[in-house]
Amino acid sequence: MKKLFVFIVLILMPIMLGMGSLSESDSPEKIPVTKEKFGATFIDQMDVITECTGVSINGKTFIEGTKGNGLYTIAFKEISDIIFVQKAEKLSGMVRLINDERVEMVLKKDHKAYGKTKYGTFQIMLTKLSRMRVNAQPEMDSSKKGQ
Secondary structure: OHHHHHHHHHHHHHHHHHHHHHOOOOOOOOOOOOOEEEEEEEEEOOOOEEEEEEEEEOOEOEEEEEEOOEEEEEEHHHEEEEEEEEEOOEEEEEEEEOOOOEEEEEEOOOOEEEEEEOOEEEEEEHHHEEEEEEEEEEEEOHHHOOO
């Protein structure tokens, strides 16, 4: 019985470990789809400007960060732009709200921004950005209206 168990584990282990590569979350063709559709202009550390629609950060239409011991979220509809600043081991986000208030938060370095360009998809680590400018108010996804 013990040999059978070991045999089954040895057979299943490579299959289960290999399933992680089946995830499409890092696929360059696939980006997260959100209910609200925001546009944004991204400027990376090399001053390359990219205009996008259907923008999200880790599949969400808000930015998340910490101030002190608290976890904060700010919806894209409240944001004018974000300046990303790498300070030692921390990534800070200087968020300018549409009412012109400013909020500084420590962001997660492993988060990615996603969007669609006129010629394909766009993905970038927040650590590679210098600025994100949120454009206008969102459009609702027509396939999700009325839900």
